[in-house]
Amino acid sequence: xxxxxxxxxxxxYQPGKPIEEVKRELGLSEVIKLASNENPFxxxxxxxxxxxxxxxxVSLYPDGGAVELTAALAAHLGIQPNQILFGAGSDEVILMIxxxxxxxxxxxxxxxxxxxxxxxNCEIEGAVSIEVPLKDGKHDLPxxxxxxxxxxxxxxxxxxxxxxxxxxxxxxxxxFLQQVPQHVLVVLDEAYIEYTDSEEFPDGIELLPxxxxxxxxxxxxxxxxxxxxxxxxxxxxxxxxxxxxxxxxPFNTSRFAQAAAKAAVKDQEFIAYCRKMNAAxxxxxxxxxxxxxxxxxxxxxNFIMVDVQRPAKEVFDALLRKGFIIRGGHALDFPTxxxxxxxxxxxxxxxxxxxxxxxxxxxxxx
Ligand SMILES: *Cc1c(COP(=O)(O)O)cnc(C)c1O
Numbered sequence: 001x002x003x004x005x006x007x008x009x010x011x012x013y014q015p016g017k018p019i020e021e022v023k024r025e026l027g028l029s030e031v032i033k034l035a036s037n038e039n040p041f042x043x044x045x046x047x048x049x050x051x052x053x054x055x056x057x058v059s060l061y062p063d064g065g066a067v068e069l070t071a072a073l074a075a076h077l078g079i080q081p082n083q084i085l086f087g088a089g090s091d092e093v094i095l096m097i098x099x100x101x102x103x104x105x106x107x108x109x110x111x112x113x114x115x116x117x118x119x120x121n122c123e124i125e126g127a128v129s130i131e132v133p134l135k136d137g138k139h140d141l142p143x144x145x146x147x148x149x150x151x152x153x154x155x156x157x158x159x160x161x162x163x164x165x166x167x168x169x170x171x172x173x174x175x176f177l178q179q180v181p182q183h184v185l186v187v188l189d190e191a192y193i194e195y196t197d198s199e200e201f202p203d204g205i206e207l208l209p210x211x212x213x214x215x216x217x218x219x220x221x222x223x224x225x226x227x228x229x230x231x232x233x234x235x236x237x238x239x240x241x242x243x244x245x246x247x248x249x250p251f252n253t254s255r256f257a258q259a260a261a262k263a264a265v266k267d268q269e270f271i272a273y274c275r276k277m278n279a280a281x282x283x284x285x286x287x288x289x290x291x292x293x294x295x296x297x298x299x300x301x302n303f304i305m306v307d308v309q310r311p312a313k314e315v316f317d318a319l320l321r322k323g324f325i326i327r328g329g330h331a332l333d334f335p336t337x338x339x340x341x342x343x344x345x346x347x348x349x350x351x352x353x354x355x356x357x358x359x360x361x362x363x364x365x366x
Contacts, residue, residue, distance in 0.1 A: 006124055047260040078205070086253045087231075093234045102125035110144075130147045132144045163303070190218050192223070196300045205235055208237070222302065224264045225264075231254075277345070281342035284348055303339055306337060322357070
C-alpha cells in the first residue's frame with residue numbers, strides 16, 4: 001500500500017496536553033489554559049439550551065443543508081442564503097476550498113507565519129505554497145501580490161493574523177484586491193473579527209458585492225464559544241459557494257452544532273459582553289507588558305504575541321510548571337516570543353503574576 005506522495009512527509013497534528021494531564025504530571029491543583037484562543041466566558045446560555053432541546057433527536061441525521069441556521073445567519077449578516085456554506089469548523093471550509101480548487105502543480109500564496117491549515121491542505125492537494133514573510137508581524141500584501149502568476153489559484157489572508165494578532169487595514173486590503181487578477185480566489189480568514197471594533201478593520205461581508213473572487217471564513221469556535229461542536233462557515237459569491245458545496249460531505253455539521261449556532265447568533269448581547277471584556281483584557285495585559293519592558297504586536301483578536309526576550313521554550317516550560325499553558329513561539333518560528341490568549345480578568349492577573357516571576361527565573365537571550 002502506498003499513500004499519495006503529497007502526504008508522506010506530513011506530520012500528524014500534535015494537540016497540546018489536556019489540562020487534566022498537566023495537573024497530574026506536575027502535581028498542580030489549578031491549571032489555566034491560555035493556548036487555543038477559546039472563549040474564557042464559555043458560550044451563550046441560549047446555545048446550551050438549544051443543545052439540550054436536540055437530545056431526543058440524536059438518532060436522526062442532521063439537516064445536510066443547515067436550512068434554518070443558514071436563514072438565521074443570512075438575516076444576521078444581511079446576505080442571501082446561497083452566499084453561505086457551513087463546515088465542521090472553518091478548518092473544514094479551508095479543506096473543502098483546497099479540495100474544490102487545487103490540483104497538482106497549482107500555486108497558492110500565503111504569509112509565513114500564518115494559520116498552518118492553509119499550507120497543510122494545499123500540500124495534500126499537491127499544490128505549491130509560495131510563502132511571503134510577514135513584515136513587523138503583518139501580512140506583506142504588496143509582496144504577496146508580486147508572487148501571483150498564471151498558475152496561482154488561491155491567496156490566503158488571515159485577518160487578524162494568527163499567531164501574530166496583527167491587522168490588515170481596509171485601505172490596504174482594498175488596494176490589494178483591486179490588483180488581484182480575477183482567476184485568483186482570495187480567502188479572507190476572519191476567525192476573530194467579532195472581537196474587533198476598530199474603524200480601520202475591513203469586513204469581508206461588505207466586500208461581497210464588489211469582488212466575486214473573495215470568500216470570507218468565520219467560525220463559531222472563537223467568540224461564540226462553541227469550539228467543541230465544530231462549526232464554521234464561508235461567505236462568498238453563489239458560484240463559489242456552489243463549487244465548494246459540490247465537494248462537501250452530505251452531513252458535515254451536526255444537529256447540535258446547527259442548533260447551538262442558530263441560538264448563539266441570536267444572542268448578540270453575549271457577544272458584545274465578550275468583546276468588551278476582551279478589549280479590557282488586552283488593555284490590561286499590554287499595559288502590564290509595557291511595565292515589564294516587553295514589546296508586543298498590536299492585538300486585534302483575543303490573543304497577544306509578546307516578545308519575552310528569552311528563549312520561548314524555557315519561558316513556556318517555566319510557565320507550565322506554574323500551571324499556565326500558552327503557545328511558545330519556539331514551535332511557531334518566533335524564538336523569543338509567546339502567544340497568550342486573553343482570559344478572564346482573574347486569569348489575566350494570575351498570568352501576569354506568573355510571567356513576572358518567570359522573567360526573573362529565565363535568563364535574557366543574549
Ligand atoms: C481557530 C481558527 C480557525 C478555525 O477554527 P475552527 O474551530 O475550525 O472553526 C481558522 N482560522 C484561524 C485563523 C483560527 O485561529
